[in-house]
Amino acid sequence: MPRVCLHVRGIVQGVGFRPFVFQRATALGLSGWVKNGKSGVEIEVQGFEEAIETFVRALEVDLPRPGRVFSIARTEAREDAAAEGFSILPSDEREKPAPLVPPDLSVCAACLAESLAPSGRRSGYAFTCCARCGPRYSIIEALPYDRARTSMRVFPRCDDCRREYEDVSDRRFHAEPIACPQCGPRLSLLSPAGERLAEQAEALSLAARELKNGKIVALRGLGGFQLLVDATSPAAVIELRRRKEREEKPFAVLVRDIEAALREALLSEVEIAALTGPEAPIVLARKKLDSTLAEEVAPNNPLVGLLLPATPLHHLLALTVGKPLVCTSGNISGEPLCTDTDEALARLGAIADSFLTHDRPIVRPVDDSVVREGPRQTLTVLRRARGFSPLSVGKLEDTRSILGLGAFLKSTVTLSARGELVTSQHLGDMDDPASIDLLERTARDMCRFFDVRPEIIACDLHPDFASTRLAERLATECGARLVRVQHHHAHIAAVMAEHGLEGEVLGLAWDGYGFGADGQAWGGEALVVSDEGARRVAHLAPFRLPGGDRAAREPRRSALGLLVATLGPTRAFAEMNDLFDAPQANALCAAITSGFSAPETTSVGRLFDAVAALAGLRGKCSFEGQAAMELEWAAETNLSLVEPFPLPLSNDTPAVADLVPLAEALLADRAAGLGAPHLAARLQNTLVELAWKIAERAGLPHVALAGGCFQNVFLARATRERLERAGFSVLAPAAVPVNDGGISVGQVLVASRAPIGQR
Ligand code: ZN
Ligand code: ZN
Ligand code: FE
Numbered sequence: 001m002p003r004v005c006l007h008v009r010g011i012v013q014g015v016g017f018r019p020f021v022f023q024r025a026t027a028l029g030l031s032g033w034v035k036n037g038k039s040g041v042e043i044e045v046q047g048f049e050e051a052i053e054t055f056v057r058a059l060e061v062d063l064p065r066p067g068r069v070f071s072i073a074r075t076e077a078r079e080d081a082a083a084e085g086f087s088i089l090p091s092d093e094r095e096k097p098a099p100l101v102p103p104d105l106s107v108c109a110a111c112l113a114e115s116l117a118p119s120g121r122r123s124g125y126a127f128t129c130c131a132r133c134g135p136r137y138s139i140i141e142a143l144p145y146d147r148a149r150t151s152m153r154v155f156p157r158c159d160d161c162r163r164e165y166e167d168v169s170d171r172r173f174h175a176e177p178i179a180c181p182q183c184g185p186r187l188s189l190l191s192p193a194g195e196r197l198a199e200q201a202e203a204l205s206l207a208a209r210e211l212k213n214g215k216i217v218a219l220r221g222l223g224g225f226q227l228l229v230d231a232t233s234p235a236a237v238i239e240l241r242r243r244k245e246r247e248e249k250p251f252a253v254l255v256r257d258i259e260a261a262l263r264e265a266l267l268s269e270v271e272i273a274a275l276t277g278p279e280a281p282i283v284l285a286r287k288k289l290d291s292t293l294a295e296e297v298a299p300n301n302p303l304v305g306l307l308l309p310a311t312p313l314h315h316l317l318a319l320t321v322g323k324p325l326v327c328t329s330g331n332i333s334g335e336p337l338c339t340d341t342d343e344a345l346a347r348l349g350a351i352a353d354s355f356l357t358h359d360r361p362i363v364r365p366v367d368d369s370v371v372r373e374g375p376r377q378t379l380t381v382l383r384r385a386r387g388f389s390p391l392s393v394g395k396l397e398d399t400r401s402i403l404g405l406g407a408f409l410k411s412t413v414t415l416s417a418r419g420e421l422v423t424s425q426h427l428g429d430m431d432d433p434a435s436i437d438l439l440e441r442t443a444r445d446m447c448r449f450f451d452v453r454p455e456i457i458a459c460d461l462h463p464d465f466a467s468t469r470l471a472e473r474l475a476t477e478c479g480a481r482l483v484r485v486q487h488h489h490a491h492i493a494a495v496m497a498e499h500g501l502e503g504e505v506l507g508l509a510w511d512g513y514g515f516g517a518d519g520q521a522w523g524g525e526a527l528v529v530s531d532e533g534a535r536r537v538a539h540l541a542p543f544r545l546p547g548g549d550r551a552a553r554e555p556r557r558s559a560l561g562l563l564v565a566t567l568g569p570t571r572a573f574a575e576m577n578d579l580f581d582a583p584q585a586n587a588l589c590a591a592i593t594s595g596f597s598a599p600e601t602t603s604v605g606r607l608f609d610a611v612a613a614l615a616g617l618r619g620k621c622s623f624e625g626q627a628a629m630e631l632e633w634a635a636e637t638n639l640s641l642v643e644p645f646p647l648p649l650s651n652d653t654p655a656v657a658d659l660v661p662l663a664e665a666l667l668a669d670r671a672a673g674l675g676a677p678h679l680a681a682r683l684q685n686t687l688v689e690l691a692w693k694i695a696e697r698a699g700l701p702h703v704a705l706a707g708g709c710f711q712n713v714f715l716a717r718a719t720r721e722r723l724e725r726a727g728f729s730v731l732a733p734a735a736v737p738v739n740d741g742g743i744s745v746g747q748v749l750v751a752s753r754a755p756i757g758q759r
Pocket of ligand 3: 487491511512513514707713739740
């Protein structure tokens with residue numbers, strides 16, 4: 001009888017794949033074996049031809065969630081006359097694992113039913129899981145994936161759990177993290193001083209009572225602590241904002257089920273699928289006018305970030321409380337997520353009233369992911385973390401080990417190992433020592449995890465970023481080549497990596513800030529990117545930002561810079577009296593004209609800020625991107641009705657978009673009493689028109705859109721439609737964040753193509 005050898009690539013480790021193979025093979029009377037191999041799963045089966053065909057088809061189409069088969073390579077194997085029975089062989093320790101590791105998966109329906117059942121072995125148990133659901137990436141210490149190499153190794157299985165683990169017909173067959181109240185992790189409720197107030201079910205019901213009473217509870221979730229509070233109580237939410245020192249930045253809301261989500265937001269099919277999928281991310285959706293949520297959850301914001309419970313613990317708590325709960329990262333603003341209980345008590349002790357924690361160690365912090373509906377009913381990932389990390393975001397032909405360390409904001413680390421591009425979870429902004437330490441730990445963790453030593457390390461061109469300094473240090477330590485990659489080149493390369501694009505591509509990087517090849521602040525760049533590198537073909541005319549970095553927090557500074565550059569200080573001064581007092585405006589005008597502490601920028605993000613300030617939306621921000629967000633919403637009412645501002649493109653190389661006519665028209669509109677919706681729509685249409693003009697000149701078939709400004713869905717959609725109408729093929733990132741969360745991906749692609757000798 002024929003015997004074939006199958007090599008299966010995909011999400012096939014840690015998702016119940018081997019048990020599935022075992023069950024199908026035995027049912028079809030096939031003999032042979034299955035084991036986790038170096039880059040996927042290896043299978044040998046022997047039996048009737050037809051049975052083998054049925055078996056292979058089953059692998060492709062019947063594999064239950066969240067497994068996914070990317071490819072099956074098939075070769076003939078030598079017949080074994082004595083072949084009998086089918087077995088699961090242990091992982092071969094000498095084989096190097098491919099970087100295909102399952103992410104943390106939300107609880108499956110069967111496990112949830114057991115946890116919520118009034119009786120049974122796992123009734124009310126917060127850590128129920130099986131081969132198809134439960135913690136993975138946040139508990140795996142090393143590969144191959146076995147319980148002994150996870151943080152569950154401190155919980156020896158009881159007899160009942162062992163029986164399930166060994167029973168081929170059980171859905172817990174070979175499920176590494178399984179547990180029960182007898183042998184598994186336990187809940188406890190602690191006071192901020194660390195006193196143990198209650199255990200297990202009692203801890204949970206006490207925590208629920210605290211939340212009902214408007215108290216703040218720190219909950220140890222899958223990948224770290226979260227802070228919870230009643231989302232329907234303005235007083236409770238205001239108190240959380242006060243203690244967390246987070247003025248207006250929106251909070252996400254945990255709702256108990258999809259019905260509760262529909263009570264708060266208008267949800268499309270794509271959004272519902274995202275909410276209920278195994279990744280269980282935060283989904284940005286349109287808030288209902290009669291939503292029960294306190295306005296303070298997301299002030300002046302038509303959107304709300306909703307998420308469903310991802311674990312039995314979250315389900316039990318959300319059900320017991322019975323109200324939507326604010327669910328935000330358990331950290332001090334700017335710092336990484338707390339994972340250890342002691343650390344949480346020390347750092348969040350002044351924020352939370354009590355701590356609902358457990359004794360299962362978290363190996364690495366993994367925050368909640370954030371997604372939004374993108375073009376054509378697809379999903380766009382804005383923050384890649386729990387549920388997505390560390391799935392591959394693309395493939396490289398280059399099999400060398402390349403490490404990319406990102407930029408400054410929304411950092412991630414990307415490792416290319418054996419051709420697989422793996423991006424770390426979101427690590428936050430690199431502006432405090434704890435975050436920088438997390439960046440280094442993550443870079444080392446990923447290299448160790450996938451057992452590689454980087455041959456090339458890529459970083460930003462900015463000489464003073466902590467990520468750049470770390471790259472320099474690691475490159476020396478590993479004897480790796482260091483490649484510095486310009487920020488917007490990386491943005492565009494990330495899109496190319498995700499879509500597997502080759503050859504010349506026009507990339508439009510509409511962004512906040514990136515260190516330019518000439519040392520200036522860039523952010524409104526059109527680059528032609530190819531294997532040879534990047535060529536700047538067009539950009540916005542520069543204007544100065546008084547106070548440099550401070551301008552990102554104060555849109556009025558961008559407004560002043562724009563007006564001085566285009567219309568001169570006298571006119572600028574006259575227009576600014578509602579935004580600055582006279583001495584302030586004078587001092588900043590002087591800074592701009594002298595150029596001292598007022599760097600030039602070509603940033604589209606800062607142009608958005610300038611218009612937001614002049615449109616009367618806001619002169620100052622309490623978080624990054626706030627003005628741009630408000631401009632986005634202001635525009636939505638009449639986007640298609642408004643003419644673009646004039647923004648002529650020069651014939652230079654690179655071409656420069658002249659901002660003078662734009663500034664003139666903007667002030668004329670303002671003088672005519674036209675408000676924010678008009679100005680915002682006009683600005684967005686201007687950028688759409690600019691994208692088209694640049695694309696016509698470049699004459700390349702593919703246009704890639706990247707950079708933080710494309711988080712604006714109206715701008716992204718309108719730009720795509722305009723370019724597609726003109727016959728261009730438009731590519732935008734979906735799995736890779738369009739913001740700086742994607743930079744490390746692009747850095748790796750650029751570094752893989754950099755000629756030897758480039759530094
Ligand atoms: Zn399950
Ligand atoms: Zn047990
Ligand atoms: Fe950027």
